[in-house]
Amino acid sequence: xxxxxxxxxxxxxxxxxxxxxxxxxxxxxxxxxxxxxxxxxxxxxxxxxxxxxxxxxxxxxxxxxxxxxxxxxxxxxxxxxxxxxxxxxxxxxxxxxxxxxxxxxxxxxxxxxxxxxxxxxxxxxxxxxxxxxxxxxxxxxxxxxxxxxxxxxxxxxxxxxxxxxxxxxxxxxxxxxxxxxxxxxxxxxxxxxxxxxxxxxxxxxxxxxxxxxxxxxxxxxxxxxxxxxxxxxxxxxxxxxxxxxxxxxxxxxxxxxxxxxxxxx
Amino acid sequence: xxxxxxxxxxxxxxxxxxxxxxxxxxxxxxxxxxxxxxxxxxxxxxxxxxxxxxxxxxxxxxxxxxxxxxxxxxxxxxxxxxxxxxxxxxxxxxxxxxxxxxxxxxxxxxxxxxxxxxxxxxxxxxxxxxxx
Numbered sequence: 452x453x454x455x456x457x458x459x460x461x462x463x464x465x466x467x468x469x470x471x472x473x474x475x476x477x478x479x480x481x482x483x484x485x486x487x488x489x490x491x492x493x494x495x496x497x498x499x500x501x502x503x504x505x506x507x508x509x510x511x512x513x514x515x516x517x518x519x520x521x522x523x524x525x526x527x528x529x530x531x532x533x534x535x536x537x538x539x540x541x542x543x544x545x546x547x548x549x550x551x552x553x554x555x556x557x558x559x560x561x562x563x564x565x566x567x568x569x570x571x572x573x574x575x576x577x578x579x580x581x582x583x584x585x586x587x588x589x590x591x592x593x594x595x596x597x598x599x600x601x602x603x604x605x606x607x608x609x610x611x612x613x614x615x616x617x618x619x620x621x622x623x624x625x626x627x628x629x630x631x632x633x634x635x636x637x638x639x640x641x642x643x644x645x646x647x648x649x650x651x652x653x654x655x656x657x658x659x660x661x662x663x664x665x666x667x668x669x670x671x672x673x674x675x676x677x678x679x680x681x682x683x684x685x686x687x688x689x690x691x692x693x694x695x696x697x698x699x700x701x702x703x704x705x706x707x708x709x710x711x712x713x714x715x716x
Numbered sequence: 717x718x719x720x721x722x723x724x725x726x727x728x729x730x731x732x733x734x735x736x737x738x739x740x741x742x743x744x745x746x747x748x749x750x751x752x753x754x755x756x757x758x759x760x761x762x763x764x765x766x767x768x769x770x771x772x773x774x775x776x777x778x779x780x781x782x783x784x785x786x787x788x789x790x791x792x793x794x795x796x797x798x799x800x801x802x803x804x805x806x807x808x809x810x811x812x813x814x815x816x817x818x819x820x821x822x823x824x825x826x827x828x829x830x831x832x833x834x835x836x837x838x839x840x841x842x843x844x845x846x847x848x
Binding site: 542543546547548549551553554569585586587639690693694695696697701704705706707708709710 | 740741742743744745746759761763764765766768770784786789790791816817818820822823824
């Protein structure tokens with residue numbers, strides 16, 4: 452029998468083939484990972500950690516402990532990042548702000564969120580450390596349950612990245628990748644990219660009253676080599692974090708972020 | 717000892733005030749200059765991450781100019797003696813702030829003097845008692 456719509460038959464056949472090809476390309480989902488707060492995960496036997504960060508911490512601002520993550524002496528930026536850096540420098544000289552994304556409600560992101568002048572609540576469980584900054588209530592989770600970094604094809608880019616930690620003697624070593632590729636800054640005019648990689652070595656000093664973190668950061672899209680900083684936080688037992696949201700109607704009354712003549716983009 | 721406590725409190729306050737207003741850029745304010753704004757409170761917002769005052773300031777030509785005065789976070793203001801009711805719409809006040817470099821009607825808060833003569837800043841007036 453002659454097919455009444457020969458072209459339609461061809462299209463239908465092609466569609467079926469395309470669907471089959473799509474199905475063949477589908478990847479198997481990753482093996483299930485017990486959540487960090489799953490009781491059976493928490494209950495797994497693990498060595499006793501050398502310290503417990505549970506508490507509220509505040510960056511201990513001082514001349515030798517600035518909140519900025521400035522480029523080290525002799526730093527070398529990539530040509531693309533140098534353009535941004537020079538533009539920010541020019542804006543500062545003119546009394547202007549360059550790409551003040553935090554003021555426009557973009558998340559600060561790691562590492563900046565750790566020193567952005569607001570207290571950070573830290574809750575340590577055997578499987579993870581939950582850090583909630585008082586600033587925008589930005590949440591950071593450091594997994595301690597032995598999981599590896601997500602497959603790069605599966606990681607969901609974020610401003611605080613994906614942090615995996617392990618204990619090393621009296622320190623906690625945290626490896627963070629999986630960052631976003633835009634609106635994320637290390638310091639004024641120094642952009643961060645999705646190739647940012649931060650390693651933190653955390654330890655308690657001063658009988659547990661002070662948290663010290665040694666940072667090593669690389670970002671081949673933006674600078675050459677590794678940059679290092681050491682920062683300190685003090686326990687603040689008389690403070691709790693509060694809800695803090697960047698809201699459009701609040702921003703309307705903030706000259707620092709509404710003035711178009713001041714904010715250079 | 718008392719002097720030391722006061723000095724510490726002032727340093728803490730300076731840090732808290734300066735730092736809390738530094739989570740985003742403050743390049744637009746001229747911190748070397750002060751402007752005094754005598755006017756009427758239109759709104760006082762008690763909110764995270766920044767409080768602010770919307771102030772109606774009469775100009776010499778009779779027109780009224782609305783100024784936005786950017787403040788630090790309530791957790792810093794509380795330590796300086798502020799409450800959500802410290803300012804109310806209609807209050808006649810004198811506000812000192814660092815003006816915008818651009819000349820636009822906006823400022824970074826330094827202090828406010830109320831109709832009763834009392835002054836509030838964003839620095840703690842004295843060392844706060846330790847938490848128990």
